[in-house]
Amino acid sequence: MSIEKFIEGIPKAELHLHIEGTFEPELMFEIAKRNNIKIKYSTVTELKNAYKFNNLQEFLDIYYAGANVLIHENDFYDLTWSYLNKVHEQNVKHVEIFFDPQTHTDRGISFDTVITGIYKALEDGKEKLGITFRLIMSFLRHLDEASAFKTLEQGLAYKKWISGVGLDSSEIGNPPSKFERVFAKSIEEGFITVAHAGEEGPAEYIWEALDLLNVKRIDHGNRCLDDHKLVDRLATQQIPLTLCPLSNLELKVVTDLKDHPIVKMMDKNLLVTVNSDDPAYFGGYMNENYLGIAKALNLSKRQITELVKNSFNASWLPDTEKEKYISKIENYFLNN
Numbered sequence: 092m093s094i095e096k097f098i099e100g101i102p103k104a105e106l107h108l109h110i111e112g113t114f115e116p117e118l119m120f121e122i123a124k125r126n127n128i129k130i131k132y133s134t135v136t137e138l139k140n141a142y143k144f145n146n147l148q149e150f151l152d153i154y155y156a157g158a159n160v161l162i163h164e165n166d167f168y169d170l171t172w173s174y175l176n177k178v179h180e181q182n183v184k185h186v187e188i189f190f191d192p193q194t195h196t197d198r199g200i201s202f203d204t205v206i207t208g209i210y211k212a213l214e215d216g217k218e219k220l221g222i223t224f225r226l227i228m229s230f231l232r233h234l235d236e237a238s239a240f241k242t243l244e245q246g247l248a249y250k251k252w253i254s255g256v257g258l259d260s261s262e263i264g265n266p267p268s269k270f271e272r273v274f275a276k277s278i279e280e281g282f283i284t285v286a287h288a289g290e291e292g293p294a295e296y297i298w299e300a301l302d303l304l305n306v307k308r309i310d311h312g313n314r315c316l317d318d319h320k321l322v323d324r325l326a327t328q329q330i331p332l333t334l335c336p337l338s339n340l341e342l343k344v345v346t347d348l349k350d351h352p353i354v355k356m357m358d359k360n361l362l363v364t365v366n367s368d369d370p371a372y373f374g375g376y377m378n379e380n381y382l383g384i385a386k387a388l389n390l391s392k393r394q395i396t397e398l399v400k401n402s403f404n405a406s407w408l409p410d411t412e413k414e415k416y417i418s419k420i421e422n423y424f425l426n427n
């Protein structure tokens with residue numbers, strides 16, 4: 092079996108995905124039209140041509156602009172439902188996805204509208220497509236602590252729908268320490284914590300995420316390789332890193348997928364996983380991310396299998412579910 096077919100068929104989990112980053116241009120134009128909102132670009136092609144980024148901030152500016160057309164509950168439903176159908180075709184069985192409440196509440200959309208639309212689609216995805224899920228509410232780190240606290244308060248009413256809290260947006264200049272108190276309160280309220288760290292920011296931010304925010308996973312974490320003590324800590328404690336290869340390429344975190352550190356990290360016994368981050372903007376969903384690194388780094392089926400197993404191990408599924416998937420994946424490897 093070719094490596095393409097092997098990747099397509101293997102059951103996968105996605106642990107680093109921003110639902111706003113799944114907004115495909117075609118759907119964006121459709122929703123803009125029905126909401127009577129003007130987009131800065133006149134065609135899908137023009138919009139796609141603007142997807143050329145030199146760094147994280149250039150991407151974020153376009154990503155937040157795109158989200159502006161989402162107004163009603165059914166807009167958030169359609170966005171999420173469209174993502175679930177895409178990954179269903181790619182044999183993704185479990186997703187743990189971020190949403191950014193402040194991107195919407197700051198422009199007058201209610202927290203309830205946002206989360207209800209997303210959650211209803213996730214429930215339908217579980218029932219009709221068999222995709223299990225967890226939802227992670229992410230704070231925008233370029234905004235202040237008070238705004239994050241307000242968002243946490245809003246999230247408390249939906250505690251039964253939200254498993255964890257995260258931290259994303261412009262990393263440099265917005266260290267995890269800025270949100271130490273919000274994360275302490277989040278943990279007190281029963282949320283699991285994760286944070287983007289070491290994507291563009293220094294290894295120091297990863298230390299802060301671990302020590303001050305008590306995170307259970309690091310999103311990205313590429314820069315840990317600058318600090319061998321940090322690598323030892325991450326490896327010893329088997330703290331998962333949710334890597335996003337195509338995102339790294341598009342945001343110039345790496346200049347070529349051939350330089351992606353994922354194999355180096357596996358060799359250092361780090362618990363690394365493959366994810367798509369913002370697939371509508373970075374040129375691919377899960378299979379494209381796996382295939383990109385498989386080709387660039389000449390990965391074996393055994394290495395792909397280990398990466399896929401890592402994702403289930405790093406997920407927040409109960410142990411019995413993890414074991415079920417891991418034995419399925421081992422069987423898939425043996426038969427293919």
Ligand code: HPA
Pocket residue numbers: 109112147259260261262287290338368369
């Ligand atoms: O890769 C990312 N980094 C930080 N914030 C983000 N928001 C969406 N994607 C990202």
Ligand SMILES: [Zn+2]
Pocket residue numbers: 107108109259287310368
């Ligand atoms: Zn991300």
